[in-house]
Amino acid sequence: xxxxxxxxxxxxxxxxxxxxxxxxxxxxxxxxxxxxxxxxxxxxxxxxxxxxxxxxxxxxxxxxxxxxxxxxxxxxxxxxxxxxxxxxxxxxx
Numbered sequence: 001x002x003x004x005x006x007x008x009x010x011x012x013x014x015x016x017x018x019x020x021x022x023x024x025x026x027x028x029x030x031x032x033x034x035x036x037x038x039x040x041x042x043x044x045x046x047x048x049x050x051x052x053x054x055x056x057x058x059x060x061x062x063x064x065x066x067x068x069x070x071x072x073x074x075x076x077x078x079x080x081x082x083x084x085x086x087x088x089x090x091x092x093x
Contacts, residue, residue: 053077
């Protein structure tokens with residue numbers, strides 16, 4: 001699967017990119033995605049957490065999208081990934 005990672009207003013560390021790629025590879029067990037796009041953004045609102053992760057998954061039958069906000073990119077990405085997994089399970093039913 002082709003995963004494009006885009007970081008807005010900052011440079012993503014090598015560790016963060018590896019973390020995202022490892023998690024996205026596991027997603028292939030649940031669905032057959034053709035490609036995925038991960039956008040990481042910084043927001044000004046530090047109260048709720050200023051890190052935002054947006055995952056867009058392209059699979060046969062239509063795209064899926066999830067967005068999450070947290071204090072770390074890893075936490076935001078994990079939350080968005082859980083939402084994508086729930087969407088995949090709903091679509092299977």
